[in-house]
Amino acid sequence: MAANAGATVENMTTEGDGSAAYEAHITKTDGTHTTVKLDANYTITATEAGGQGGHGHGNETALTGDAATKVKAAVLAANAGATVENMTTEGDGSAAYEAHITKTDGTHTTVKLDANYTITATEAGGQGGH
Incomplete structure (x- = not known):
């Protein structure tokens, strides 16, 4: 500050x-x-x-519409009760989409998904834990 x-x-x-x-x-x-x-x-x-949703990488954009709905559904199906903090396209080539979540135990996690909305990786760290 x-x-x-x-x-x-x-x-x-x-x-x-x-x-x-x-x-x-x-x-x-x-x-x-x-x-x-x-x-x-x-x-x-x-x-x-870049920041919330951008994570310092100018080639990531916040998800909206159908893509956001599908990413959220896939992430929550695998992480019941989690809170989705934000969802973006993934600009580094490691995945098509990325969601930052807070699990029910309070831990932050990054979930990566391919273009078919299949989870390809789950990493410790979330909101900004990129």
Whole structure:
């Protein structure tokens, strides 16, 4: 918040890909979404365009319509009672779609699906745990 006065923090997670210790997804006062990465000492190491639903990768977009309905149905069928935090296209080539969920035990998980809405991977870390 010190570096982004007036921003809204959408979520904060540990960062599981080794690029940082922590990651925060924020919405700035101008409405843009930003991902802020921090080291273990809580020093900002990177600020990237994209945030909630974008995860710092400009080639991911939030899902809407039929795709969102199908992804949500597949994810919840495999994770009964979970809360779907957001769903995006997956821009890194590892899957067609990605959903970030909070399971009933409070853990955050990333679920990847192929173009046929079949789950191909489930990874620890969710909202921003990319």
